[in-house]
Amino acid sequence: MMRKTLTSVFRKAWDCKILQTRHSALFVSGAKATENYVYITPHIDFPEKTHQKDAFVKVLQRRKADIDLVKMENLWKIYQDLNTKKADYIKKKDEISRQLGKLIKKEPDSEETKKLKMQSDFIKENIKKLKGHLWSAEEAAIVEFLKMPNYLHSRTPDENNKVIYTHLSKPQNCKHHLEVGKELNMIDFKKNENYYLLGSGAVFELGAKFYFSKILKDSNFVQFSNPDFVKSLVIEGCGKDHTNPDLSFILHHNEDTKVNVDSRLHLTGGGSLASFLAYHAKNVMYAKVFPLRYFTMGRQYVPATSNEDSLFNVSQSSVVEIFGATKTEQDQDNFFDELIDILKLAYSKLGYHFRLSLVSADKLAMWESLRVSIEMYSTSLKDYVEVGNVSLSGDFISKRLMFMYKENNENKFPCLISGTVLNVPKLLACALEQDASFNVPNFVKIERYFRTEE
Amino acid sequence: MIFYPLFRHLTTLKSKFIRLSSTAFVPDIDTNYYCNTENAMEIGNNIKLRKGVGDIKLVMEMYKVLKTTPITDASYETVRDKLYKELSCLPNKTHPSVLKNLEPNVVREINQKRDFQEHTPLEFSEITRRLNLVRTDKLGNTCGHKSYYFLGELAELEEALIKYTVNKLLQENFKLVSVPDILPSHVLKSCGMTVNNDRTQIYSLDPVHHGPDLYLSGTAEMSLAGLLMNTKHSEKDLPMKLAAVSRCFRAETSNVIEERGIYRVHQFTKVEMFAVTTPSQSESMLEYLRTIQEELFSPLGFSMKVLDMPPHELGAPAYRKYDIEAWMPGRKNYGEISSCSNCTDYQARRLHIKFIHNGVDDYAHTLNGTACAVPRMLIALLETHQDPKGKIYIPEVLQPYMNGRKYIVKNNSVPELKLMKIKR
Numbered sequence: 001m002m003r004k005t006l007t008s009v010f011r012k013a014w015d016c017k018i019l020q021t022r023h024s025a026l027f028v029s030g031a032k033a034t035e036n037y038v039y040i041t042p043h044i045d046f047p048e049k050t051h052q053k054d055a056f057v058k059v060l061q062r063r064k065a066d067i068d069l070v071k072m073e074n075l076w077k078i079y080q081d082l083n084t085k086k087a088d089y090i091k092k093k094d095e096i097s098r099q100l101g102k103l104i105k106k107e108p109d110s111e112e113t114k115k116l117k118m119q120s121d122f123i124k125e126n127i128k129k130l131k132g133h134l135w136s137a138e139e140a141a142i143v144e145f146l147k148m149p150n151y152l153h154s155r156t157p158d159e160n161n162k163v164i165y166t167h168l169s170k171p172q173n174c175k176h177h178l179e180v181g182k183e184l185n186m187i188d189f190k191k192n193e194n195y196y197l198l199g200s201g202a203v204f205e206l207g208a209k210f211y212f213s214k215i216l217k218d219s220n221f222v223q224f225s226n227p228d229f230v231k232s233l234v235i236e237g238c239g240k241d242h243t244n245p246d247l248s249f250i251l252h253h254n255e256d257t258k259v260n261v262d263s264r265l266h267l268t269g270g271g272s273l274a275s276f277l278a279y280h281a282k283n284v285m286y287a288k289v290f291p292l293r294y295f296t297m298g299r300q301y302v303p304a305t306s307n308e309d310s311l312f313n314v315s316q317s318s319v320v321e322i323f324g325a326t327k328t329e330q331d332q333d334n335f336f337d338e339l340i341d342i343l344k345l346a347y348s349k350l351g352y353h354f355r356l357s358l359v360s361a362d363k364l365a366m367w368e369s370l371r372v373s374i375e376m377y378s379t380s381l382k383d384y385v386e387v388g389n390v391s392l393s394g395d396f397i398s399k400r401l402m403f404m405y406k407e408n409n410e411n412k413f414p415c416l417i418s419g420t421v422l423n424v425p426k427l428l429a430c431a432l433e434q435d436a437s438f439n440v441p442n443f444v445k446i447e448r449y450f451r452t453e454e
Numbered sequence: 455m456i457f458y459p460l461f462r463h464l465t466t467l468k469s470k471f472i473r474l475s476s477t478a479f480v481p482d483i484d485t486n487y488y489c490n491t492e493n494a495m496e497i498g499n500n501i502k503l504r505k506g507v508g509d510i511k512l513v514m515e516m517y518k519v520l521k522t523t524p525i526t527d528a529s530y531e532t533v534r535d536k537l538y539k540e541l542s543c544l545p546n547k548t549h550p551s552v553l554k555n556l557e558p559n560v561v562r563e564i565n566q567k568r569d570f571q572e573h574t575p576l577e578f579s580e581i582t583r584r585l586n587l588v589r590t591d592k593l594g595n596t597c598g599h600k601s602y603y604f605l606g607e608l609a610e611l612e613e614a615l616i617k618y619t620v621n622k623l624l625q626e627n628f629k630l631v632s633v634p635d636i637l638p639s640h641v642l643k644s645c646g647m648t649v650n651n652d653r654t655q656i657y658s659l660d661p662v663h664h665g666p667d668l669y670l671s672g673t674a675e676m677s678l679a680g681l682l683m684n685t686k687h688s689e690k691d692l693p694m695k696l697a698a699v700s701r702c703f704r705a706e707t708s709n710v711i712e713e714r715g716i717y718r719v720h721q722f723t724k725v726e727m728f729a730v731t732t733p734s735q736s737e738s739m740l741e742y743l744r745t746i747q748e749e750l751f752s753p754l755g756f757s758m759k760v761l762d763m764p765p766h767e768l769g770a771p772a773y774r775k776y777d778i779e780a781w782m783p784g785r786k787n788y789g790e791i792s793s794c795s796n797c798t799d800y801q802a803r804r805l806h807i808k809f810i811h812n813g814v815d816d817y818a819h820t821l822n823g824t825a826c827a828v829p830r831m832l833i834a835l836l837e838t839h840q841d842p843k844g845k846i847y848i849p850e851v852l853q854p855y856m857n858g859r860k861y862i863v864k865n866n867s868v869p870e871l872k873l874m875k876i877k878r
Contacts, residue, residue: 039595188681193668196681197632205632206620206699213613217857222867225604225612227597228701228721234596245663249636252658254705265598267659267670269701278596279589279603282874289869297613299635299701303664316634402874446624449617450854 024146025232025242025262026400029139031132036260040233040282043399043413046076046145059152062361072144079141082134086127093123146236150396152361153370161357161373165344168353176380177311177432184438192304192313197428200440204431205318205424207444209297212320212422214448215346216295221322224296226270230278232262237281237401238274239367242266246303248274249315270298271319273397273418280325280403287407290414291335292325300420311429312378312385318424322390324417325398327405332392332415339390340372343421347388350443352434353377355384367393374421376430387426390419481644481804482817483541489517500548503765508544516540546800548765549774558761558777564748567757567781573842577784578833579715581840582608586865590716592873599707602716604832606865607856611835611848612723612828614855616699619725619826622750628697628727633677635701638667641680644804645771647672655706657720670703674726675822679805682730687809687818693731693739697825700724712787716829725825732809733799736819737774740796743823744776747792750825753851756838757781759788771797780834791830794823 028038049056050073060067100116107113181187186201197205217223229251235242242248242264249267253259268274276294297320304315322339326332340356347354359371374388395413398404404411432438442448487493488510497510516537523530552559582588587608593601604612624630636659647656657670671677678696687694701723708718727746731739744760751758758780768775772795779788799817802808809818839847846862853860 037595193636194634194638194680196634196677199629199631202630202632202698203624206616206630210613210617217610222606223609223613225609225723227593227601227603228703229598229601231596231598245660250660250663252660254658264660275597278593278601280871281596283871284874285869285871292869294868296609301636316636318632404874446621449621 023243023262024139024143025236026146027139027142028262030135031139036263040237040402042142042146042237043402044142044145045399046072046141046148049148050076056151059149059361062152062156062158063149063364063366064362065149065366067148072141072148075137075141075144079134079137082130082137086130086134089123089127089130093120093127096120096123146400147366149366150239150369150393152364153392153394155358156364156370157358157360159360159362161360161363163355163357164372165340165356166353167344167348167355168351170353170377171379171433171435173379173433173435175433177378177429178309180432180438181311181428184432186432186438187311189309189311192306192309193315195311195314195316201428203440203446204428204444207446207448208422208424208427209318209320210449211443212346213295213297215342216320216322216421219293219342221293221295224270224276224279224294224323226272226275226279226296226298228267228269228275228299228301229265230268230272230274232264232266234274234278234281234401235266235268238277238397239365239400246305249301249303267301269300269316269319270296271300271317271321271420272298273321273323276321276323276418277397277401277403280398281401283403284411285405285414287327287405287412290325290327290405291331292323292414293335294324295320295322295421300423310380311425312381314425317426319420320422321420322418325403325414326417327407327412327414329394329415332394332417335417336370336372336390336392339417339419339421343374343388343390346421347374350441352431354387357384365391367391367396369394369396371419376427377433378430379433385426385430387423387430388419388421390417390421392417481538481542482806483538483544483803484799485517485541488513488541488544497544500765501545503548503553504545504768504770505766507770509540510544513537513540513544542804543770545768545770546773546798548768549796552762552764552774555762555764556766558763558767561760561762561776562748563757563759564752565755565757568755568783568838570783570842575783575837575840577715578782578836581784581836581846584844584864585846585862586868586870587862588716589871598720600718600720602719602829605868607859607862608832608865610856611832611852611862614852615826615828615831616723616725617855618852619750620697620699622746623697623725623727623825626695626746628695631678631681631696631698633671633674633681633698633700635671635677635703636668637671637676637680639669641683642669642672642676644683645676645679645801647676655704657703657705671700672704673702673822674698674700674724675728678726678728678822679801679820682807682820683805685807686815687730687807689732689809689811692809692818693729693735696728696730698726698728700726702827712785712789715833717785717789717833719829723828727794727823727825729821730802730807730809731819731821732811733816733819736796736798736821739819739821740774740776740794743794743821747776747778747794747823747825751778751780751791753849754831754835755849756834758791758834763793769795771795771800773798773800780830782833782837784837784840785833789830789833791827791834792824794821796821 026042028036103113188196232242240247251265300317300319304313306313354376357373359373368391370392372390373386375384376387378385393416397416398413501508520533523533589603659668729739758778761777763775775795777790777793780791782789797820801820802817807818808815848856
């Protein structure tokens with residue numbers, strides 16, 4: 001009987017292509033644990049999701065996500081069945097051991113003792129056999145689970161972005177920033193992967209970063225200076241496919257060790273969400289330290305997605321990146337509103353037209369639950385361009401990367417708020433395409449470097 | 455067959471074109487000097503004094519072979535390429551006034567070593583641990599070996615140093631440039647870096663995923679050289695002074711005890727100076743760059759010595775090099791915080807940077823120097839200005855960039871972390 005149910009479980013597993021190889025840097029199955037060092041085991045909350053299945057199906061629809069929930073459920077069921085099976089075996093084994101313990105002293109050579117011994121050996125053998133299958137079922141289920149997107153915030157709109165704030169009106173001309181930049185000898189653009197900002201172009205880059213740095217410090221944000229590399233597990237933890245070279249730069253492996261696709265170094269730049277999570281992954285904090293309010297000025301490296309020469313498509317950007325963490329969703333929402341106010345004021349002072357939009361569900365990354373996009377108008381593209389953003393992700397990433405806090409002797413996952421509040425090349429491009437001819441704006445001037453000055 | 459020679463000529467032209475476009479760069483090395491047997495002795499001695507890289511005998515022999523090979527011969531290009539490969543390894547000439555030096559010559563000493571009296575000054579790592587200003591531990595699994603985060607006021611001090619340095623350089627009429635950190639290999643090679651894929655000083659992007667030829671810049675000098683490659687300047691525009699703030703990536707590791715902590719790291723921010731001059735200007739430009747460094751560092755209060763480096767300490771492109779070493783009282787050692795080099799026409803010939811002199815093209819001279827390499831600057835600053843009561847004095851010149859504050863104190867705004875134990 002036991003054997004029969006086992007084979008039926010395996011058949012199901014086969015049907016779900018459980019055996020096909022899949023990669024995860026975050027989750028390392030027991031079978032591979034001997035060759036790969038297991039740094040993190042992500043927290044998996046699939047059962048919670050299935051409790052509100054209808055709501056989750058709706059989320060998938062609104063996101064237009066290509067996720068097969070039925071397949072996921074099947075994989076999960078197989079994994080659970082095997083788990084139950086294992087638990088049953090263990091229970092039975094313990095039961096027999098207990099009986100055997102009593103019997104072995106009284107009648108060590110009786111038939112009954114021999115029988116129990118045989119049964120015990122048989123069950124141990126079964127548990128051993130089960131282990132491999134359990135591991136692959138677990139891996140298949142969890143790898144699939146890690147592709148599931150985050151839930152959506154109640155403020156996230158459907159279909160179209162929702163403009164929540166507009167400052168001034170859009171420029172009317174038809175300039176291209178690369179032409180203007182070349183004319184003014186501010187940009188030497190070789191290609192999207194290789195460009196130089198010259199003279200006032202470079203002064204603009206530094207000054208714009210310093211301007212935002214001052215505003216954030218004045219708003220009680222703590223400055224960080226981050227490293228530029230992260231390991232694959234952090235990339236996957238932040239909701240990106242770490243094996244996809246279009247999403248992050250992968251460094252050449254120049255060690256003598258074997259190349260492992262799940263343990264590479266990625267060049268993200270210090271001005272990235274990944275860099276802040278490399279700091280927090282697998283760490284526990286006390287509840288009283290929240291909220292965290294951090295920012296950094298640094299580089300952000302993202303492979304260029306388009307071949308068209310433009311500062312909008314470059315693979316290296318100077319950015320100002322923020323990172324926050326709160327205990328509750330309520331705190332997270334309040335923090336979000338506070339940040340919107342800070343950014344409204346900061347961008348208004350620049351004197352350019354911009355607007356703030358809430359991004360629609362289908363355009364969000366899988367880890368985001370809500371994003372506000374700071375948009376400026378490009379007259380060359382005849383469209384709005386995102387020069388900055390702030391995203392909420394709830395406890396989605398903290399669960400994947402085991403970033404926790406302790407409250408009432410219980411480990412909990414904080415809500416994360418993050419964003420590139422300034423992308424310099426994009427801001428510069430839009431500034432060059434304004435109606436008025438370009439002059440080095442006051443907010444980037446050296447006199448502003450002194451923090452005491454207003 | 456009257457067309458035959460013409461045909462032959464065309465094929466050589468064609469193959470030459472392919473060669474030029476594939477390797478992209480043929481360094482224009484001064485063969486009149488390097489391949490003249492009369493100079494063999496001088497060049498040979500120079501190689502011996504420097505790092506011993508390069509084989510002048512081999513160069514002379516190859517040059518002889520090349521001279522006797524007809525230009526139309528099939529082997530001509532192979533011979534020529536081999537010769538240029540050998541020529542490229544040869545170091546620059548050495549400034550006559552340091553030729554005989556075996557040790558660095560101390561040009562001057564600036565600022566007294568601070569007297570800590572009965573206190574033993576702490577090391578950077580210990581100071582920052584006590585004040586919660588840096589995290590370096592347990593990062594190997596999430597961001598790689600030797601990573602570090604500056605926290606709170608230390609990150610602000612980094613920003614202050616950059617502002618202070620850039621402010622000074624802009625006042626000195628340097629032109630600020632923002633540079634790419636990912637560069638193609640020929641730019642690196644032209645700067646005198648050896649590039650191969652494994653075990654090098656240079657990081658590269660995965661060749662399968664991102665193309666075979668992309669490297670992470672080790673210094674803005676490389677990126678600026680890439681900007682100036684194949685440029686011609688009018689004499690009146692020289693000297694040209696450039697400055698760049700960039701991230702620098704260095705793959706080399708070190709297990710030397712002197713280089714512990716953040717002394718030698720894989721990534722850091724640096725402000726770099728770069729100059730293009732006429733040959734007659736380069737010597738005074740080197741003195742000028744050194745003066746700028748002295749003027750930048752002196753007000754920061756740490757003790758330092760300016761060194762005129764001996765031949766064996768010069769990198770292949772340098773003709774003369776000054777290093778500044780700061781006294782790091784916690785480590786009880788001097789540490790190099792900057793260097794500046796005159797590369798004369800060594801890089802210019804490889805990068806084809808020229809200027810027009812009386813209507814004739816000539817190679818320019820290039821120079822480079824560190825204006826602020828953040829990690830070591832922070833070591834010197836914190837170790838010098840530590841207070842036994844556990845705070846750090848901010849030098850007066852940096853205070854305006856730190857909102858007028860005089861001291862860095864314990865950072866309580868970034869909570870300490872506790873690494874979770876894994877359960878399986």
